[in-house]
Amino acid sequence: MNLENKPRVATVWLSGCSGCHMSFLDQDERLINIAAKVQFVYSPIMDVKVFPENVDVTLVEGAVANEEQLELLKQVRERTKILISLGDCAVTGNVTGLRNTVQNSVESTLKKAFIETADVNGQIPNEVPKILKQTVPLHEIVKVDYYIPGCPPSADTINYVLTELLAGRTPNMENRSKYG
Amino acid sequence: MGIGVIKLKINEQEVISREGDTILKAAKEHGITIPTLCDLDGLSNFGGCRLCLVEVKGSPKLFPACTTPVSNGMEVITDSERLKKYRKMAIELILSERIHVCSVCVANNNCELQDLANKLGVDHVNFKRDWNTHDLDTTHEFLVIDRNRCILCTRCIRVCDEVEGVHVLDLKNRGKDTEVIIDLDDQWGVSKICTSCRKCAKVCPVGAIYVEGQPISQTRDKKIAEFVLTRRQS
Numbered sequence: 563m564n565l566e567n568k569p570r571v572a573t574v575w576l577s578g579c580s581g582c583h584m585s586f587l588d589q590d591e592r593l594i595n596i597a598a599k600v601q602f603v604y605s606p607i608m609d610v611k612v613f614p615e616n617v618d619v620t621l622v623e624g625a626v627a628n629e630e631q632l633e634l635l636k637q638v639r640e641r642t643k644i645l646i647s648l649g650d651c652a653v654t655g656n657v658t659g660l661r662n663t664v665q666n667s668v669e670s671t672l673k674k675a676f677i678e679t680a681d682v683n684g685q686i687p688n689e690v691p692k693i694l695k696q697t698v699p700l701h702e703i704v705k706v707d708y709y710i711p712g713c714p715p716s717a718d719t720i721n722y723v724l725t726e727l728l729a730g731r732t733p734n735m736e737n738r739s740k741y742g
Numbered sequence: 743m744g745i746g747v748i749k750l751k752i753n754e755q756e757v758i759s760r761e762g763d764t765i766l767k768a769a770k771e772h773g774i775t776i777p778t779l780c781d782l783d784g785l786s787n788f789g790g791c792r793l794c795l796v797e798v799k800g801s802p803k804l805f806p807a808c809t810t811p812v813s814n815g816m817e818v819i820t821d822s823e824r825l826k827k828y829r830k831m832a833i834e835l836i837l838s839e840r841i842h843v844c845s846v847c848v849a850n851n852n853c854e855l856q857d858l859a860n861k862l863g864v865d866h867v868n869f870k871r872d873w874n875t876h877d878l879d880t881t882h883e884f885l886v887i888d889r890n891r892c893i894l895c896t897r898c899i900r901v902c903d904e905v906e907g908v909h910v911l912d913l914k915n916r917g918k919d920t921e922v923i924i925d926l927d928d929q930w931g932v933s934k935i936c937t938s939c940r941k942c943a944k945v946c947p948v949g950a951i952y953v954e955g956q957p958i959s960q961t962r963d964k965k966i967a968e969f970v971l972t973r974r975q976s
Binding site: 647650653654655656657659660662663665696699701702706709710711713734735736737738739740741742 | 837847865
């Protein structure tokens with residue numbers, strides 16, 4: 563098949579533990595079928611620096627916690643037809659969102675994490691992207707088309723959603739989604 | 743027809759029930775499942791979770807099945823697109839109110855809220871989450887209350903009052919600030935009335951009250967209230 567006619571698929575890793583990507587890889591031999599049908603254009607396991615244009619399906623793992631991720635997510639939304647929230651962090655904030663309980667300001671959050679709870683050499687990092695006041699799930703920032711909750715979502719669920727979408731059908735998440 | 747016998751229809755099915763029974767009880771006796779969270783056999787009815795809302799023909803309002811008594815000629819619908827929408831919304835509101843993070847919760851995979859969310863296909867929450875924290879009390883020898891996971895179903899309060907008969911637990915405040923308290927808002931560890939019977943932990947549908955160091959699957963006993971009640975009556 564001509565490479566250019568295949569659906570262009572991307573995966574993105576924001577504030578998450580990469581567990582959802584591990585689960586994605588846990589599709590094992592089914593990945594061979596998927597790889598034959600699609601063209602992967604961007605992923606943390608690929609050496610591509612800039613998120614490309616005209617992507618058909620993008621799976622986004624993790625919540626939005628800093629300015630770099632906020633910018634990337636907006637870019638992803640602009641350049642993607644179908645955006646999928648992959649995993650609890652992307653859907654609810656999950657563990658990455660727990661820092662929202664320290665609510666006063668970015669400074670107090672950083673102080674709590676890097677000074678007050680540090681065992682030795684407490685210091686606030688400054689050469690990394692600035693964190694947002696709150697870690698938020700994707701749909702609080704951009705329109706999300708499908709949600710796959712789970713910590714991590716099972717390989718079967720990810721495979722089901724991808725297979726349905728590639729076949730041009732709408733995945734039905736009733737009894738398939740699972741938080742936690 | 744005998745005195746006190748009520749004839750009604752649930753989902754087009756003819757159902758015989760007794761006067762004073764609730765729609766939920768009538769449905770249960772005829773094998774019709776209505777999703778619930780705050781309801782528990784053996785305890786009084788509370789009507790707080792709004793999961794058991796049903797449609798009654800002739801009324802535009804929705805009725806909580808657990809507190810609405812049956813009446814003759816009533817036609818009840820327990821499942822429709824409209825009810826599905828409201829039930830999903832109820833779950834979403836509960837999920838957005840406190841800090842429900844399944845992956846770090848003791849009740850993960852043994853949680854009625856999680857089960858219902860999955861069953862009803864709640865794959866995301868449309869309401870912005872309130873990240874306000876509530877107090878955690880670990881002062882008791884082995885019982886822990888984490889109010890951040892509480893859904894205010896009041897099962898613990900009712901089982902403590904109605905089954906154990908000590909009424910250690912109760913509520914304070916209103917609205918989203920409502921909290922389950924011990925005695926007159928004391929620490930659990932200093933309560934002289936608490937009998938440490940664990941019934942609160944046995945009936946908690948989520949991971950709000952649990953026994954330290956014990957898997958929730960072992961603590962949980964949803965039949966405890968009904969069991970005590972039947973024993974008392976016999």
